[in-house]
Amino acid sequence: MSDVGYIAAAWSATAAVLAAYVVRVAVRTRHARRSLPDDDPRR
Amino acid sequence: MTAAKPPDNGHRRGVASLPTNPRLLPRRVSVVLGWSTLAALALLTLFGLWGAPPDAVQGDAQRIMYLHVPAAWLAYLAFTVTSVASLLYLWPRTRSTVWDLLAGASAELGVVFTGLTLLLGSLWGRPVWGIWWAWDARLTTTAVLFFLYLGYLSLRRIPASVETRAKRCAIAALIAFVDVPVVHLSVNWWRTLHQQATVFNPELNPRIHGVMAFTLWLGVVAFTLVYVYLLDRRYQLAVLEEDLEERELDAAIAQRVAEAPSPRPAGVHS
Amino acid sequence: MTTTTSRKPRRLRYGIAAAVCVAAVGALLVGGLSRNLVYFRTVSEAVKARDSTGSHRFRIAGAVKPGTVEQSSKGVRFVLTDGKAEAEIDHTGDPPQLFKDGAPVVCEGHWGRGLVFLSDRIMIKHGADYTPPKVNLTHSPGQTS
Amino acid sequence: MNLLRELWVVTAKDLRIEARSRVTIGQVLPFGVIVLLLFAFALDPDRGILPRVAPGLFWVAVLLAALLAVSRAFALEEANGARDGLRLSGLDTGAMFLGKALAVAIQLFVLEVILGAGVVLFYDLTPRAAEVLVPAALAATVGLAAAGTLYGVLAAGLRVRETLLPLLLLPVVAPVMLGATRAFEAGLGLNGAPGEAWPWVEMLGLFALIYTTLGFLAFGPLLEEA
Structure with a gap:
């Protein structure tokens, strides 16, 4: 693998980790919000 | 005291002890922060891949530094926040659910970014050192750090009364934090394959050329924004899930109480 | 309580x-x-401890002495120096891509006959200084930023 | 002085239970020996490698056995509300920690002696430089016992204790593994001279001191609300 390959791998790994984490948190937040009753102040 | 109300014996948090506002930052600030983070990351990519010159010795492979060093910085920052929050939880006067949840949220980010640091370091090491992994002091202590906080995260998920869990987690977090300065200073204490700190070196004299230094600082700023944004989101999630869990428990207890023949429930709590 | x-x-x-x-x-x-936890020994340390080391494996670090690199049937041979002492490295395998004259390297292996070190892994040990290729070397990188 | 007496009460209690139940000798020790045998099976065809890596294998076996011993030390307190009894005994919590850690350390040291004999026997190793090996083993044992007891109480009383304890404890005691292995390698003349072991022994001693102190402080708060 050339330098370009390693750099591309590093950048895409970072993007993938960040995106996966954001999506996971967003999905769980959405799920938790939906499950809470309407009168909950935290909703 | 009515029978329908579960006895409050400190084993449970109760929804009331949770912060009413699950956000660390106002909604609008969070949105703006999210977009600025994205912009900063885009700018970092621009400078990291094209703006900064290749290194005289390491060539283009050195560009991985612009992600690797900020990721490591974020991990340090996250574990520091975890420790401060744990300390505030243990201190009786400031004891609050907020600190416990914040410590957990921050530690999770720390683990994710320690893992990313190891991965990026490996991708840097292969072209530059010639190997993916070396058992030198910096790499080994970082791997230990990763597993220490992985253990902490499992400790957070244990089924136990909330007070017990929060207290044990806070103590575990403080013990684990001992490794953070060891990781940072390992390259100065021991002779390692890993290079010494460029920016936060003991002489406090960054040994790095202008545009490269700017790009590195840009990376640190961008990743700090990433941290603040994600911490806000993760903390909010922690509050919501805690709330949900308490409500489910309340519902389960209420159901048990309704089923019970005697008005005084015995042993509804663990 | x-x-x-x-x-x-x-x-x-x-x-x-x-x-x-x-x-x-x-x-x-x-x-x-x-004193302990050293990832490598310098050439002078390794040469000094030559007799007590026997054929134990360890890592040795120094710079590739310019002009000494030659291809061998198994890989490369070169002289490693730290300015005070020298050792001959007989390496088996391909050296990493950044290997060249004057490169700071760490070799893993053991002593062979005399001061010949039989290496089977070369790692490049970099400093913490980062400069673009064109900065002239009379100008210390520490002063540039 | 009071502290020492209270400490010994706890140690004596744990050792007495061990003397009657024989769990460490009857179960943990055979486990350690089996681990040594497994290493031998895995590495035997490669003649000569076993004696060279013996210190590392020995300490891995000790570490795995230590996990079981620590687990056992806190399993003692689970049944019949023994922990409440301990908590209400009025003993100083610091003394309790030191007492339990000492009991674990004594058992571990006995294990090490027997496993060490096993290593000499199975791995064809000549023991020497006892004046280096014994202090190194003592320091490592105290460090293992202190860190183990600290994390043992951290995981005590939890339903997932058995699986959680190794995950929490192993990264923490990684430096003990490293230090003890290097000290033994130097002491046995496998890598360097016996004198090179002393910096490692120093490091092991400091590790033991730090974790003993941390445990001494944290044991009370950890026990009180558990």
């Missing part, structure tokens, strides 16, 4: 324990920790 009578000694105890911890960590830093 904590009765009012045991409060005071307990606070004293926390103080003493904290002091012990700080002292221990201090001793760890100031004391011998730097």
